[in-house]
Amino acid sequence: MNTQNTGRRRGPKPNLDTRENLISAGLEMLHSGGYAATGIKDIVDAAKVPKGSFYNHFESKEIFGKEVVDSYFNSGLYELRSLLNDKTVPPLSRLRTYFAQKMQASEQLGYTRGCLLGNMSLEVADHSSEIRGQLAAHFTTWGDLIEQCIREAQQNGQIKNPIPALSLARFILNSWEGALLRMRVEKSEAALKDFHDVVFDVILI
């Protein structure tokens, strides 16, 4: 995240650096500790911003949570799009590379944290329609990119499975979230390997 904004605004308008610092600190804390377990005071302290500044930038913790979810998803979206839309690479290879990278990233984090979208889905989706709506939108964007690869591979004959690309993409994305869930319980790559084997040896064939 860019915190080196040189065009700082001062005066009556809320300071954009403060806002970014809050989101950056909040993202770290919500991802590692969870939404309910993280208090506004914790976030303000971690962001090293004045105590009263939180509500100058965010109406509520809920609105803040929604913006953290956006920041998390959007920070990876450019790379996600570049990789999955790269027509110079066969569509199935793009998907393989994508999930291989995600598996490696999970290993580097010691099989902790998982996906913030998934975490917020289970912790907050029943209680906040604001956050739930945003999670739904991001999952749709993410799934659409996977669907596009699957459709291309079905069209070029690389995938023979006739189930509609949309259903396959949705299933695979949800199964990835489920694999991350089990990974965090087992603290091993076993669930990610099961995911990889079934997705690439049984489903996308």
Added chain:
Amino acid sequence: MNTQNTGRRRGPKPNLDTRENLISAGLEMLHSGGYAATGIKDIVDAAKVPKGSFYNHFESKEIFGKEVVDSYFNSGLYELRSLLNDKTVPPLSRLRTYFAQKMQASEQLGYTRGCLLGNMSLEVADHSSEIRGQLAAHFTTWGDLIEQCIREAQQNGQIKNPIPALSLARFILNSWEGALLRMRVEKSEAALKDFHDVVFDVILI
């Protein structure tokens, strides 16, 4: 849960009804609201037990959480075993019935709550080795029952898929958790239907 225990113990030993009331109230609150969002005072109030009684029964909130997880899983275990071990029904039909029942139960809850094991996995597994260990054990027990059905169906030729039953069972269980996650975001049965279609039309064939 049986709260009609007629053999109440009184005196110096902690009251078993109080303990059961606390677990029963805690299960309801942790499932609907989450672990961090539920305070010990909330649980004690909901259980209508004396304020000081919590720590007579549970060393800590963490130990309480572990017992709630056990109570949740064990309360469904007899039915789960009866259904998935019923040799009078073809193994694939048992699995179909099992997931159809789970889908119906999810609909009845308005696509809220999901699975407490899954919720605790994402919210607590990184922070409590006690609870994490218990979640891992319950997922293993659950997966083993699914594996047994798949193995039987592979042996009798109902399933031709040659991937080891253990990997398929683990993948399917994790994908079920992922489907519940997406269901809670979408508040619809769509993710459960995707799960059903891919599992029974692509994987277990």
